[in-house]
Amino acid sequence: MNSKKALILPRYQKIFAGLGENIKLARKRRKLTAEQVAERAGIHRATLHRVEKGDPSVAIGIYFNVLKVLNLEKDFANLANDDKLGRKLQDLDLL
Template sequence: MNSKKAILLPKYQKIFDGIGENIKLARKRRKLTADQVSERAGIHRATLYRVEKGDPSVAIGIYFNIFRVLNLDKDFEQLAADDPFGRKLQDLDLL
């Protein structure tokens, strides 16, 4: 498999690191093993490990499957839901 490493600025990598850590903590709070989550999400254990380490090259659909397994799909729905900057741009166009 030809895997490309996503290149991010350190401040953006920190965001992925935080998401990965939050996923890992959510899994542990639910007392689920990595094997259980990866099986339920339909992914390999190594992919879950990459997500929990904040790997930005993992497909967003895999992140969603993990959120779904952890019953966090409502959190996933909040991604980009609030767009104050976009609304200001839209309002400027309306003037």
């Protein structure tokens, strides 16, 4: 099986690391153990650890499941919601 590792530049890895840290803090604020969140998200504890480290090779659906357990799925719905650049490009094309 040919497994490709996600190539992420360091400046973008910081974004993933920040997301992972935010997820970890949200879990702790809710006083949930890693085992509880992993079980409710339907993943292994090791996978949750990778999510909380901001591993970009973890599937986006797993990030969503973890956010859902933490009642943060609305945050997920806001990803790429405000596409200012795309709208400007679209408007320029209309001229």
